[in-house]
Amino acid sequence: MSDDRLDMFTQRYQSHDTPWDTGITPPEIVQIVSELPPGKALDLGCGTGTNLRFLLQHSWQVDGVDFVAEAVAIAQSKLAAFPPEAFTVSCWDVTRLDECDALRAPYDLVVDIGCGHGVGADKHEKYAQDIATLLKPGGTLMLFTHYRSAERNFGWSPDDVHRLFSRHFTIAWEVLNDDTTTGAPSGWYRMVKPV
Numbered sequence: 001m002s003d004d005r006l007d008m009f010t011q012r013y014q015s016h017d018t019p020w021d022t023g024i025t026p027p028e029i030v031q032i033v034s035e036l037p038p039g040k041a042l043d044l045g046c047g048t049g050t051n052l053r054f055l056l057q058h059s060w061q062v063d064g065v066d067f068v069a070e071a072v073a074i075a076q077s078k079l080a081a082f083p084p085e086a087f088t089v090s091c092w093d094v095t096r097l098d099e100c101d102a103l104r105a106p107y108d109l110v111v112d113i114g115c116g117h118g119v120g121a122d123k124h125e126k127y128a129q130d131i132a133t134l135l136k137p138g139g140t141l142m143l144f145t146h147y148r149s150a151e152r153n154f155g156w157s158p159d160d161v162h163r164l165f166s167r168h169f170t171i172a173w174e175v176l177n178d179d180t181t182t183g184a185p186s187g188w189y190r191m192v193k194p195v
């Protein structure tokens with residue numbers, strides 16, 4: 001795990017410097033949930049659980065993972081009204097998904113909104129492989145990523161996403177845009193694990 005990134009995110013949650021935590025599920029996730037039958041979903045870097053709650057409201061069974069204890073605690077309280085068997089939220093590092101006993105794979109849907117693009121470059125290949133292992137054949141990966149830039153020392157360009165993920169997934173669509181909260185170049189990807 002990158003202790004620097006854990007420290008940075010912990011400090012940001014503790015100081016409420018979390019502009020991504022809008023409480024609103026992105027339209028890309030709203031759309032996919034309207035298209036897919038309810039199943040099992042995994043949210044990587046789930047933050048305070050806004051998207052876990054949205055999926056639960058639409059009859060999905062969900063597991064969430066985030067390495068910041070404060071975020072996990074908020075997510076657990078946000079979901080407390082749902083049946084306990086319908087969700088888990090684990091304080092865990094997404095670079096070690098293969099060791100996480102709480103996960104209830106195989107999943108129909110994996111969501112990564114701004115998490116994986118920050119893992120260390122030496123972990124990128126394993127991250128993509130772990131997601132592919134956790135998904136069912138025919139399952140969907142929804143990925144949101146920022147691009148690396150002069151101001152941003154992390155992120156995946158469209159070329160990076162294709163290089164890392166196209167060996168495991170078919171890229172159904174990609175939308176390259178500017179992040180609505182930071183204005184930074186970013187991309188949304190819908191990917192499908194081949195049957």
Ligand SMILES: C[S@@+](CC[C@H](N)C(=O)[O-])C[C@H]1O[C@@H](n2cnc3c(N)ncnc32)[C@H](O)[C@@H]1O
Nearest residue numbers: 009020045046047066067068093094113114115
């Ligand atoms: C930009 S925030 C997005 C949070 C959430 N997906 C959302 O859309 O509100 C990225 C999240 O990923 C988590 N994260 C980053 N690296 C992680 C890692 N290696 N393992 C687990 N969680 C991680 C952070 O703690 C943070 O909550």
